[in-house]
Structures are given as structure tokens and as C-alpha cells.
Amino acid sequence: MALTHPDVPHHVAIVMDGNGRWATRRFLPRIAGHKQGVDSLNRCVRACLERNIGVLTVFAFSSENWNRPPEEVSGLMELLALSLSREVPRLNAQGVRIHFVGDRQRLSERVQAGLLQAELSTAGNHRLIFNVCFNYGGRWDIAQAAQKLASRGEAITELSLDRAMALAHVPDPDLLIRTGGELRISNFLLWQVAYSELHFSSKLWPDFDDAALDEAIAFFNTRERRFGQTSAQVNAPDKKPNARIA
Numbered sequence: 001m002a003l004t005h006p007d008v009p010h011h012v013a014i015v016m017d018g019n020g021r022w023a024t025r026r027f028l029p030r031i032a033g034h035k036q037g038v039d040s041l042n043r044c045v046r047a048c049l050e051r052n053i054g055v056l057t058v059f060a061f062s063s064e065n066w067n068r069p070p071e072e073v074s075g076l077m078e079l080l081a082l083s084l085s086r087e088v089p090r091l092n093a094q095g096v097r098i099h100f101v102g103d104r105q106r107l108s109e110r111v112q113a114g115l116l117q118a119e120l121s122t123a124g125n126h127r128l129i130f131n132v133c134f135n136y137g138g139r140w141d142i143a144q145a146a147q148k149l150a151s152r153g154e155a156i157t158e159l160s161l162d163r164a165m166a167l168a169h170v171p172d173p174d175l176l177i178r179t180g181g182e183l184r185i186s187n188f189l190l191w192q193v194a195y196s197e198l199h200f201s202s203k204l205w206p207d208f209d210d211a212a213l214d215e216a217i218a219f220f221n222t223r224e225r226r227f228g229q230t231s232a233q234v235n236a237p238d239k240k241p242n243a244r245i246a
Contacts, residue, residue: 007221009174011055012048013196015188016041017180018204020072031075036206038083047210048128049094051217055129055170059188063103063137077111080134084114088121095127101166102136103144129170138190141166145191167192175220179205179212197223 016037023033041058048056061076091098100115107115115134145164149156162168173189176196183200185193199216201208224231 008051008053008217009197009220010053011057011171011173011175012053012216013057013059013173013176013189013193014044015059015176015178015180015186016205016208017178017182017186019206021180022204022206030072031079033206034076034079038079038087040206040208042087043209044213045091045094045096045128045130047213049096051213053128055131055173057101057131057133057167057170057173057189059133059136059186061102061134061136062187063135063140064187066106066135077108081111081114084118088118091130092122092125095125096122096130097125097128098122099129099131099169101131101133103140104135106135131167131170133188136166136188138185138187141189142191161191165191172196174225175199175216177201177213177216179203179208195225195227197225 019033019037020030021033022036023030026032044058045056060080065076066073088098098118100119104112104115142161142165144166145161146156148164149160154160167189172192172194173196176185176189176193177199178185179201181200181202181204185198189196197220199219201212201216203209203212
């Protein structure tokens, strides 16, 4: 059963870690763990829809993942292409709008075409914005935003950078979840998670389920989000809950 709480985070971001370890523990090839991870992601999307979460952003392939064994990288590319053909129609039917975030230049023409088609076919949906960060890195994101502003001759300020970021179409994450037991964010959304609540789960990503998501949401609801203010200011009678201070 979905967790019912007035403070369900609007934007949840997830570092989906542990696919390879999940497979290794079962004496399976690492790609088997990534395939199981796709199933877990499908469950997570459904759970977010059920909980009225507005935005889900996941770290699917980092700019550093090219350094993994070539057979794993090629397997991930094939898995992405297969997932596009299988999953996009179902996501479209559920009212999910897909955005792929990251540097597409290194991807094959086939994969680039699939990403674009997925975005175009779901562009009219509004139930859940689903950002898939693929060939993405937080440092790349900041650099590309700065380059974009410089090419336009615009001043580089916090506000202009924020508007040039790859995730400028959504508010910053309220909650960042990392699975797999690691306690770092690994170059994910470096700019956007400045005020996100961070929840680290020991579960490997293929084992992440509705109960684990609810545990993360329950943690989120224990946090007092002050955004630089004091507790007295945040809890003032006329103060809107979780209001962000610019």
C-alpha cells in the first residue's frame, strides 16, 4: 500500500547502484543485474505514479561509466535500445513524459534516434516527468551550462546558470536516494542537490521495492527543510511548508 502523507516529495532523484553486485552474488554476468535493474525501475515508476510524485530523475549511465569493461558498456547500450522499444509505449499509456538528460554526441545514431522518438511520443503527458540521465555527469552539466551562456554572450550568474542546466525544466530534487550502500553522490546533479535531503539505502538497486521507497519518503518527512533560515522562521504560523528561499 502506498504511503499517505501530505509531504510526499515532489521531485525524487535516484542513483541506481548495485546491479553488478546483485548479479555477481548470484554468479551471473553483470548485464543480468542491469536487466533486473530495468524491472526495478519499472516498479519504481509505477510506485511514484501511485504516490503522486511529480518528477523522477534517475542516474542510468554516467560519463565515467565508459571506463567499464567494453562488453558491459555495449551490453548497456543494447539494453537501452531494447528498453526504448519495449517500455516507452507502456510509459506513454501511463501518462509519463520522458526526458533524456546528458551528452548524446557519443551515442550511436540508432540510440540518439530512439531517445528523440521517446521524448516526442510522450511530450503531451503530465502525470509524471521521468528524467533519465544517460551519459550524464554533474561537472559536465555545469560546464555545458557555462559554455551555453558564454556562446550567447550572457553574464554567468547563479540564476543564469540555473536556467541553462540540463534539468532546468523541473525544480531541484527534494529527495536524493542512493541504493547499494555507498555514501556518495558520484558526480550526480552536483548543482541541483544543494538543498536536497540525502537518503542512503543498503538495498542493491534490483531489490529496491515499494517498501524501500516508502522508507525513503518517511525519512524525508523527518527532515526540517530550512534553506538557510532558522527553525523559528520555518515554523512561523504564516509560513508555507517547505518554501524555498531564493
